[in-house]
Amino acid sequence: MSLETDQQLAVGSSIPPFTSHAISVSLPTWTDNVEYEEGTKRVVEAMVTGYPRFFIHRSIQKLAGICEQKFGVQGERCLLFPTRKVAEQCREFMIDRSTKAGSPVPVRLVQFTICPDVADPSAPCRELHIVLFPGDQFPLAKQFWQHTGLGISSRLAERCLSLLQQQSGGLDSPPPTNGRPPVKPGNRHYSAKSMGKSPPSSPSTIHARYGGSIAEQSAEMLSKDHLNYLEERYGRNMPLESAGAAKRAMRRRIAGVLVRDTPNDWSTAGDKGVALGPSTRGVEGVTEDDVFLYPTGMAAIWSAHQIILATQPAAKSVCFGFSYTDTVKVLEKWGPGCHFLGNGLDSDIDELEKLLEKESQSSSGPPVLSLFTEFPSNPLLRSADLPRLRQLADKYNFLIVIDETLGNFANVEVLPYADIVVSSLSKIFSGDANVMGGSLVLNPKGRHYSELKAHMAAQYEDVYFDEDAIYMERNSRDFRRRIRIIDDNALAVCSFLRARSFADPHPPADAIIKDVFYPKWITPHRYDKCRVRGPDGQPAGGYGGLFSLTFTSLEASRAFFDALPCMKGPSLGTNFTLACPYAILAHYGELDWAAGWGVERGLVRVSVGMEEKETLLKGFEKALSAAQAAVQQAAAGSQ
Incomplete structure (x- = not known):
C-alpha cells in the first residue's frame, strides 16, 4: 500500500489528537522536524500545541x-x-x-x-x-x-x-x-x-487511514480521551475535592507500599486507613512521606539540585552520561557549574575517580556536590555501574541523583544506589500523554537523608495543580500492566531490527541499520544488575519501551522515519508508539557536538506502545524496506 494512504496526523496537530492538554505534537516527516527547528513559517503557523x-x-x-x-x-x-x-x-x-x-x-x-x-x-x-x-x-x-x-x-x-x-x-x-x-x-x-502567532482554533484533521496499521491501532487507544466526561460521570476519576487523596495514592504507588494496587482498588488507594506494607523499592523504610510530587519531571530534577545546593557545601556537580539536555543546563546555570562525563561508561568512572582524588587534595570540602545520571540514558540507553558510583559517593561524600524515567521502577531497582531518585510521571506512569507530572524520592537509608528530609519539611511547596493530579492518578492505576505489554512489544521489535543490522553477529548483505540501542545489548551487565527480581531471585523486570537506531546513511534515516506508520513527535513512554529524529529535535544547534558523544544526526528514537505485536513488526518491516529502497536508489544515482 502506498505511503500516501498511510495515516499521519497533520503537521502541528496535537498528539494525542483532539486532546486539549496533549503533551506532544505531530511532526510526521524528517523535513517537518528540520523546518520546525529552523522556524519555517509553514510549520510554525501550523503548530496547534x-x-x-x-x-x-x-x-x-x-x-x-x-x-x-x-x-x-x-x-x-x-x-x-x-x-x-x-x-x-x-x-x-x-x-x-x-x-x-x-x-x-x-x-x-x-x-x-x-x-x-x-x-x-x-x-x-x-x-x-x-x-x-x-x-x-x-x-x-x-x-x-x-x-x-x-x-x-x-x-x-x-x-x-x-x-x-x-x-x-x-x-x-x-x-x-x-x-x-x-x-x-x-x-x-x-x-x-x-x-508566535495564535494557533488555529481546532486541531487539523487526520489523513486517510489504512487497515491494521500501527497508527490506526494507536488512534483507537487515543480515542478514549474523547470520553473523559464518562470517566468523571461514572466515578473512575476522583472528584476534584479529592485531589489530596489522589496525590496520596500516587505517592504510595511510587513508594511501593500499597498492599493492593490494581485498577479496581483506585477508590481506596488514597484513603488514610488503607492497608500499607513494606516498600517494594528495594530499600527498607521507604514510605509515602519520602515521595514528593512536582508539576513536571524537570521540576523534580531542578528541585533535587536546589535541595542539594541548599544543604551541602558549594562545589561543581557531575553529569554522568549523555543525559537529557535540560538536566545539563540545570547543573550549568545554577550553582558553581558542572563536570560533563558524557559517555557514561566504565572508563568515565576511571576519569571521575581521578577528578575526585585531585579535587579532594585541593579542597577542604567534598570534591563535587552531586552526581546526576539517567538509568538508562536518553537516547543511547546506556546504564552506569551504579554500585561503583555509590562506593565513590560514600568515599568522597557527594550525593547521587538517579533519573529512573526510562527504566521505571517496575523494571529497575535503583533507589539503593541513590540519595534521590527522580522521574517524569508524564511518561509511562501516565501513558496517555495528556497530563504532566514528576516525582522525587528520598532514600531513607542514605547518609544525607536526615538533612534532606528536614529541608523538605521546611521548604517543600506543593505546586502540582489538583486537576492535573486527578488525571495523573487515573492514568497511573494500571501502569504495571501497561509496562509489561510495552516491554514485551519493544523486545520483539528490537530483536527483529537487530537481526537485520550490523550489530548482529551475522548481518544480512543488505543491512542499513548500524546499531540498535536497547538495554538488552547496550551495557547489559550494568542494567541487569539493577533489574527487579522475582520471588525466585531471577530478573522479572523488562528492558523498557525505548530504543534508538542509527543507520548507514542520512538517506536511510530519513526514509525509515518518514515511512514508519506511527505517531511522530516529542516525548516518550506513551501507550501508543511514538518516534522522533532525536538529535534533530534535541540538539539541532549543536549536532556536531552531539555526534561526538555518539548521538548521530541520523539517530531515530522510538518509544514502543501497546499495539498488537504483529502489527508493530509489519510496520517496522515496511519502514526498513523503504529505507533499503532509498539507499539502493541513492547508490544507483551516484553511478
Missing part, C-alpha cells in the same frame, strides 16, 4: 496576554507561575543571568487573585503570580520556564480564563500573541516560535 516546556499552551498564552494588558507597561511581557516563591525564583534567575551578561534586567512581580462572582466551593479562587519584564527579555525568561518546568499548568490557565469569563460576562480580549513585541532569536528552544 507542543511539548509544554517548549511550546507555551494556547490557554496560557491567552491568559498571559490578558495579564500583560492589565498589568504590563511599556511593552512588558510576562510569564505566569503558581506561587510567589516560584515567581521570585524566576526573577532571581533573570537578574543573575543578565547581570553576568552585562547589566541586570528590571523584573516586576504581581499577584493576581481571580475569584468567582459568587461563593462556590467547586470553583475556588485561583492565584496567579505574574513575572513582568521588558519584551526583548522573553528568551531569558523562557529559559527558566523550560529548565525548571514550574510554569503554570494549562488546566490552571483554563480555570482562570473561565473565572474571568464569569466576571466579565464574556471575555473580550485580543489574541494572545499577535501584536506583541518581537522576540530576538536566540537558542532555538527559547525562540519566538513557541509564542
Whole structure:
C-alpha cells in the first residue's frame, strides 16, 4: 500500500489528537522536524500545541496576554507561575543571568487573585503570580520556564480564563500573541516560535487511514480521551475535592507500599486507613512521606539540585552520561557549574575517580556536590555501574541523583544506589500523554537523608495543580500492566531490527541499520544488575519501551522515519508508539557536538506502545524496506 494512504496526523496537530492538554505534537516527516527547528513559517503557523516546556499552551498564552494588558507597561511581557516563591525564583534567575551578561534586567512581580462572582466551593479562587519584564527579555525568561518546568499548568490557565469569563460576562480580549513585541532569536528552544502567532482554533484533521496499521491501532487507544466526561460521570476519576487523596495514592504507588494496587482498588488507594506494607523499592523504610510530587519531571530534577545546593557545601556537580539536555543546563546555570562525563561508561568512572582524588587534595570540602545520571540514558540507553558510583559517593561524600524515567521502577531497582531518585510521571506512569507530572524520592537509608528530609519539611511547596493530579492518578492505576505489554512489544521489535543490522553477529548483505540501542545489548551487565527480581531471585523486570537506531546513511534515516506508520513527535513512554529524529529535535544547534558523544544526526528514537505485536513488526518491516529502497536508489544515482 502506498505511503500516501498511510495515516499521519497533520503537521502541528496535537498528539494525542483532539486532546486539549496533549503533551506532544505531530511532526510526521524528517523535513517537518528540520523546518520546525529552523522556524519555517509553514510549520510554525501550523503548530496547534507542543511539548509544554517548549511550546507555551494556547490557554496560557491567552491568559498571559490578558495579564500583560492589565498589568504590563511599556511593552512588558510576562510569564505566569503558581506561587510567589516560584515567581521570585524566576526573577532571581533573570537578574543573575543578565547581570553576568552585562547589566541586570528590571523584573516586576504581581499577584493576581481571580475569584468567582459568587461563593462556590467547586470553583475556588485561583492565584496567579505574574513575572513582568521588558519584551526583548522573553528568551531569558523562557529559559527558566523550560529548565525548571514550574510554569503554570494549562488546566490552571483554563480555570482562570473561565473565572474571568464569569466576571466579565464574556471575555473580550485580543489574541494572545499577535501584536506583541518581537522576540530576538536566540537558542532555538527559547525562540519566538513557541509564542508566535495564535494557533488555529481546532486541531487539523487526520489523513486517510489504512487497515491494521500501527497508527490506526494507536488512534483507537487515543480515542478514549474523547470520553473523559464518562470517566468523571461514572466515578473512575476522583472528584476534584479529592485531589489530596489522589496525590496520596500516587505517592504510595511510587513508594511501593500499597498492599493492593490494581485498577479496581483506585477508590481506596488514597484513603488514610488503607492497608500499607513494606516498600517494594528495594530499600527498607521507604514510605509515602519520602515521595514528593512536582508539576513536571524537570521540576523534580531542578528541585533535587536546589535541595542539594541548599544543604551541602558549594562545589561543581557531575553529569554522568549523555543525559537529557535540560538536566545539563540545570547543573550549568545554577550553582558553581558542572563536570560533563558524557559517555557514561566504565572508563568515565576511571576519569571521575581521578577528578575526585585531585579535587579532594585541593579542597577542604567534598570534591563535587552531586552526581546526576539517567538509568538508562536518553537516547543511547546506556546504564552506569551504579554500585561503583555509590562506593565513590560514600568515599568522597557527594550525593547521587538517579533519573529512573526510562527504566521505571517496575523494571529497575535503583533507589539503593541513590540519595534521590527522580522521574517524569508524564511518561509511562501516565501513558496517555495528556497530563504532566514528576516525582522525587528520598532514600531513607542514605547518609544525607536526615538533612534532606528536614529541608523538605521546611521548604517543600506543593505546586502540582489538583486537576492535573486527578488525571495523573487515573492514568497511573494500571501502569504495571501497561509496562509489561510495552516491554514485551519493544523486545520483539528490537530483536527483529537487530537481526537485520550490523550489530548482529551475522548481518544480512543488505543491512542499513548500524546499531540498535536497547538495554538488552547496550551495557547489559550494568542494567541487569539493577533489574527487579522475582520471588525466585531471577530478573522479572523488562528492558523498557525505548530504543534508538542509527543507520548507514542520512538517506536511510530519513526514509525509515518518514515511512514508519506511527505517531511522530516529542516525548516518550506513551501507550501508543511514538518516534522522533532525536538529535534533530534535541540538539539541532549543536549536532556536531552531539555526534561526538555518539548521538548521530541520523539517530531515530522510538518509544514502543501497546499495539498488537504483529502489527508493530509489519510496520517496522515496511519502514526498513523503504529505507533499503532509498539507499539502493541513492547508490544507483551516484553511478
